[in-house]
Amino acid sequence: MSDVAPRTVSTDVRPREVDFGAFVRRAADAGELVAQPRMGFGPPGLMRAGLAATRSAAATTVGTLTLDSYTRVGDLASAERAVRADGGANLNGYPIVSHPAETTAAVLAGLLNRDFPVQVRHGSAVPADIFSALVALRLTATEGGPVSYCLPYGRTPLAESIRNWSDCAVRFAALREFHSEPHLETFGGCMLGQLCPPGLLVALSVLEALFFQQRGLRSLSVSYAQQTNPEQDIEAVLALRRLCQELLSRSSWHVVIYAYMGVYPRTERGAYRLLGEAAGLALATGSERIIVKTVAESRRIPTIAENVAALEYVARAARARPPLRPPADDAHGGDSATYREANALINAVRNLHRDIGTALLLAFRRGYLDVPYCVHPDNRGRTRSALDGAGRLCWADTGALPVPPPERRAPAGTVTSSGLLEDLFYIQRKYDACAPESGEITASPALAERSRRLPGPR
């Protein structure tokens, strides 16, 4: 790639043609799983090279602009200083507010179009400046949420985050006046990355989607992060789909699966096997998009080449499978435990107030929503979770959550630092230890069969 340096020219993007949700829908209709990296670099030239490589990967891809963490927390002075010092080479993401709009337009010029939409990813509870930059650039896809971008990541009061996200969602929805369809993804299915039980993940993802729908957005995606047990994950994503069918009737939506977000395997075989399992989860549940992880994940920020390798691995895994066909509404045989738990949480929260933002605030105050191990001052912190012997993520303590008594519980006892470490490193241990054809998912013969047909790393 010779022409990667950004040129100071106006963008040739025609915003009305770029529709993130419609692109994913078209791909799904064609039987393609959309793969996406979580890529972000400070220097514009490198960011452009990353997007170009994502676009030209042998996979159906969408691009990602992940922002740096100074921009995320609103410390724009530090981001600007880093840009002035060396063009942002020491930043851990792209400072979209601090680079001039012309620079970002040049980063995207000739890359962003109808067949290569780009999503901006950040993680901010104070995202007003970020949304202003998006609106100015007519960038129509981003992600986040009033709870999922607040509680895990800092000390911004939940009430403030809900206000901020409410204002930003309304402004973002107004992009439709420029004849482009803004797309917003909930991050609620990824809370804390690991050890949040699936029922709560599903409930938060749906509640944040309802929050966005109430604020005028109608192109949505709901997230779910791969956890520790394949069968439990399938049950969770099917519950998520069913709840979206029931509650997001006014929106077009799709499901995005995140490859495991916790402590990642260190071996190449383990890392690819886990990624293959995430692709298997997406395929088994008719999920339309997947966010990949790379072999470098356990050590550092991955390179462009490592990201491309992960995207192409997922594409090969998906092509080895029959075309996507989302399971029918009743294909999962009645109410699963995860559906019942998520549904109970959603109903309890919606009963608190007709406005979902207010309802979310009240729910956290009362402990109806309570994220285990989250140390945010507005989280009650009375719930605990742990893994059982089969690697299923279970409640050890449901605190004040208004859920039916869990079918499975983690062994009783106080969570200790060593017990927590065991659970945090369970996936890394399991996947680094696995030999070829070890059939580590014997609990699900169908999935093991699928997994055997996934191509191995090259």
Added chain:
Amino acid sequence: MNRPMEPVPARPMEPVPARPMEPVPARPMEPVPARAADRCPPAARAGTVVVSSVSSDAHTWNLVFLQLLIEELGYTVLNLGPCVPDDLLIEECCRIDPAMVVISSVNGHGREEGLRLIDRLRARPELADTPVVIGGKLGIDHEAAAGQTDALLDAGFDAVFADGRGAADFRTMMASMAPRAGELAGNGGRT
């Protein structure tokens, strides 16, 4: 063509569609389990340790682990969580006069933010002698790891648990930090 947009007036919220609400099963409240520190007899308590990240770092699990570990050593822990602004950390430290301050950062900005933080913290006379340690993945460039430890020590940290090889993972950080944090806390090295 990319002029900032005029502010858009908030549009009225659309009504929430009515959906029959299912009854929420009532559950008795369960007692809150005692934390490790709460179970220790007061005599065993060696004081309060502040656990915190730096202002741009959003990682939590390192902080949760450190909290449990330090509580098990008999201390009370004030866990300020991720993304703690300097001012808040310094004010909390002045308020409670902690036995130790443990800063953990894994997002690659730890060196720069640690240097800024320790300058400001040491500038407060009441915190001039408070033990303050830092650990984690402190830079995004592993080649510079050796220099960053000296820089952080010179700037006023009492110990630096940097990931010397730069590419080591989260677990190495915790495993290396845990026993030494224990030693510093005067309670031997346990993992």
